[in-house]
Amino acid sequence: MIPVTTFSGRTVALFGLGGSGLATALALNEGGAHVIACDDNPAKMAEANARGIETGDLRNADWSRFSSFILSPGVPLTHPEPHWSAKLARAAGVEIIGDIELFCREREKIAPNAPFVAITGTNGKSTTTALIAHILREAGRDVQMGGNIGTAILSLEPPADDRIHVIECSSFQIDLAPSLAPTMGVHLNLSPDHIDRHGTMEDYAAIKQRLVAKAGLAVIGVDDPMSRAIADSCQAKGVNVARVSVEPLGVKGVFADGETLVGVTVSGAAPVANLSGIGSLRGAHNAQNAAAAVAVALASGISPEEIRAGLHTFPGLPHRMEEVGRIGSTLFINDSKATNADSTEKALKSFDDILWILGGKAKEGGIEPLTSYFPKIRKAYLIGAAADEFAGTLGSDVPHVQCGTLDNAVAQAAADAQALGSPAVVLLSPACASYDQFPNYEVRGNHFRDLVRALPGLEAKGA
Template structure:
């Protein structure tokens, strides 16, 4: 735990007692604050009380005595409209921040030189976060990994000059962290996502930009227009920018040239590593992730040979193009983390002869942008609330069936793949959120894994 001492002796209001909210309440209490915590779920309130956290209705507190409101990143700050707790705080002139901000203030107080890597992007941030942490650990560094990737940042050990924090940041978390100023800030890419919470692409991009414009070193993907603009904004503010790209090679930064990763120098590109044969990093999208991770490792003084060793031993992430098993020539892939079309595109690019399981709670734009990859799909199996809309988009381009549930989709896809008698891939890559049938993408992916492992003749592979 990182005790939060910056609000010692003060009253702090907190709304949202999920995993990070509860960890934040405990860290504040440990640091000497009086915390009044609230959640719409009575069970969460009861759990907090069991752990010694004071709970109460924030509608009834004396806001003149409250120093700050800590808001869960899952709670709307601005769009589609501010949560009622945020409205009350603003009306009282009370600051609203999140757990990443509390970590930043504690770091500034106790160890301002502590290495801090913050990573964002519409897609790829979890893989990049895990890969950075893995490379640095394999190089013998003391690494703490958390944030949006799953472990609450305040559950990690405190900042120290010889300890590196590698933290994934969502746009919601960045919006609640005004003093975010990492040693190395990483921005990977931008595509439409979470516009219900940010209003416009311009506002979404502006929030992402905040993570890198105060960094000492900004590692920025330059393969989309919004991200190139972010790199230019960093340069104008005097930030040391290390571009990363798939395809183009420049005089500075790290680039993917096919499967080769090269470092740009004024004298020309120098090889750093080769991704060929690393199944956990297949595909152009993972080449960008790996290039960004290499740039971070280089910025933190990691030798090239340690970087390459870390890349080769990276196990990959659960639910992100995770190999579950094989039945003869048929490979089963769990890509449940693909919750939008842009993320699913990466999987469709990486495989051929696909039996595609997709659907759930749809995102804006649906799957129309994936039409160029429809010829790679042998058949689609539609599940969840998006079934009708996706069926209309697929039309006559791809044979499909409305499987409705994941159980039925796996059963039918396995049957159809076996009937092909040739190499094929059964791919769960939903291009949707999970909330219509599952509480989150992890539970959806775990269910897929269980269903596949129960198939007759399955031979588990690296993801099992």
């Protein structure tokens, strides 16, 4: 835990007692603050009470008592309408901040030179965060990883000059961190997302830019127009910028030339590493993620040899094109995290001879954007509520079968793969939310993994 001593002796209000909210309340208490916490869920209020956190109804509170208001990033700050607690804080003139901001203030107080790497982007930020942390750890560094990727930032070990915090930041968290100024800030890409929470694409981009605007080094992906504009804007304002791309660069940064990652400095361009054969980093999107991680590692003083070792031992993240294992020449891939067509596209780009398991609760647009990849699909196995809709889209272009459940789909796909007698990929990439049949994509992916591992003849990854 990181005790938040910068608020010692102050009274603060807090709304949202989920995982990060409870961790924040505990860290504030540990640092000597007086916390009045609130949540719309009485069970979370009761849990906080049991952990020694004072709770109360902030609707009826005297807001003149509060020096600050700590808001959970999952609670609307501005759009589609500010949460009632945010309205009360603004009316009282009380600052509204989040747990990333508390970390930034504590770091500034106790270890202002402590290395701090912050990562954002519409896509790929979890993989990039995990990859950076993995490379640094494999090189012998003391690394703390958390934020939006899982472990709440204030649950980590405190900042220190010889300890690197590698933190994934969502746009919601950035919006609540006005003093965010990492040693290295990484912005990967921008595409439409969370517009309901930010109002416009321009507002969304402006929030993302805050993560790199005050960074000691801004590592910025430049493969989309708005991110290129962010890089140009930062450089024009004197920020030290390193660009990353899947296209050749003529300026400082790292780019992917196919599977080769090339570093560019004032001395010229030189290969750093090759991604060939690294199953956890397949596809152009992962080449961009890896280029960003390499840029951070090089700036951290990690040698090319150590970087190559880290890349080759990176296990990847669960449910993101995760290799479960093989039966003969058939590879089984768990891509349950692909809950929309954009995410599934990355998997379809990365494989051929696909036996595709898809379906669930459909998102707007369904799988229509994926029709150009249909020639890569040997057969489709439809599950869940979207099965009829997706069958209509596949039509006569892709052989398909209605399986109903994931259990049936895995069994039929495995049997068909065996009958093919040639290399194939059984790919769970549903292009759908899970909640028609599963509580979340993690449960869906775990079930797929269990089903595959129960198949006879499986060679599990790492076995």
